[in-house]
Amino acid sequence: MARRQPAPARREGRRPLIAGNWKMHMTHLEAIGLVQKLVFSLTEEELDAAEVVVLPPFTALRSVQTLVNGDQLAIGYGAQDLSAHDSGAYTGEVSGAMLAALACGFVVVGHSERRSLHGEDDAVVAAKTQAALRHGLTPIVCVGEGLEVRQAGGHVAHCTAQLDASLAGLSAEDVTRVVLAYEPVWAIGTGEVATPEDAQEVCGALRSRLAERFGPDTAAVVRILYGGSVKAASTAGILAGPDVDGALVGGASLDADEFAKICRSAAGGS
Numbered sequence: 366m367a368r369r370q371p372a373p374a375r376r377e378g379r380r381p382l383i384a385g386n387w388k389m390h391m392t393h394l395e396a397i398g399l400v401q402k403l404v405f406s407l408t409e410e411e412l413d414a415a416e417v418v419v420l421p422p423f424t425a426l427r428s429v430q431t432l433v434n435g436d437q438l439a440i441g442y443g444a445q446d447l448s449a450h451d452s453g454a455y456t457g458e459v460s461g462a463m464l465a466a467l468a469c470g471f472v473v474v475g476h477s478e479r480r481s482l483h484g485e486d487d488a489v490v491a492a493k494t495q496a497a498l499r500h501g502l503t504p505i506v507c508v509g510e511g512l513e514v515r516q517a518g519g520h521v522a523h524c525t526a527q528l529d530a531s532l533a534g535l536s537a538e539d540v541t542r543v544v545l546a547y548e549p550v551w552a553i554g555t556g557e558v559a560t561p562e563d564a565q566e567v568c569g570a571l572r573s574r575l576a577e578r579f580g581p582d583t584a585a586v587v588r589i590l591y592g593g594s595v596k597a598a599s600t601a602g603i604l605a606g607p608d609v610d611g612a613l614v615g616g617a618s619l620d621a622d623e624f625a626k627i628c629r630s631a632a633g634g635s
């Protein structure tokens with residue numbers, strides 16, 4: 366069984382990160398089974414070479430925490446959203462403080478499903494990113510263009526503008542604690558994975574934009590993930606891009622065997 370190990374430094378210090386966004390799937394009982402199967406499918410070396418994170422629904426976080434802490438499992442976990450507010454009369458919301466109390470390491474911010482289904486604009490995304498950082502959580506800030514923007518050739522401008530707005534108000538030091546995810550909306554849940562060149566083009570442009578805004582040293586340490594129909598078979602190609610530091614995986618993260626293969630591929634195995 367794989368237990369906690371210190372992280373190795375790769376790619377200018379950027380350790381590959383594979384995060385499984387379970388979306389609205391898995392009860393807390395199912396979550397325990399999935400995490401156990403996942404961790405037991407991976408070796409200590411693999412979990413050392415790539416950082417593996419699961420992002421269950423809120424209702425499963427406590428169970429995942431208990432399992433990960435109790436068995437000292439070498440994976441991280443976090444939430445799929447948080448409130449921009451720290452406490453108060455916000456029925457149905459969950460604060461960064463509550464997630465920090467469950468020892469979450471990560472939280473997704475600005476997922477396209479939150480942007481489109483819940484009307485979250487860049488200002489909300491920026492406020493949530495700041496809330497995550499206030500509570501010591503690593504925000505996984507998502508950007509990505511829809512099909513029409515891509516077909517019109519506006520994807521780089523769209524994503525860099527989303528980056529600018531989503532990181533508004535942050536210092537360079539804050540930005541070193543952020544993970545970015547490029548998730549083209551047309552590739553999410555569609556089976557239509559971006560080509561490695563598509564992923565690298567936008568991830569590279571995001572890093573260049575980070576360098577312009579926050580300096581090259583900051584840009585060099587920020588991990589940038591690709592997300593959208595990632596499967597084990599496509600992982601190595603996608604991660605070959607020099608600016609692609611990992612993957613944010615939806616559907617394939619619900620299958621322990623497939624997700625373990627993705628993690629293994631990111632760890633440099635076959």
Ligand SMILES: O=C(CO)COP(=O)(O)O
Pocket residue numbers: 386476548552553554555556592593594595613614615616617
């Ligand atoms: O939205 C995603 C991850 O956040 C991607 O989902 P799929 O991998 O199911 O396309």
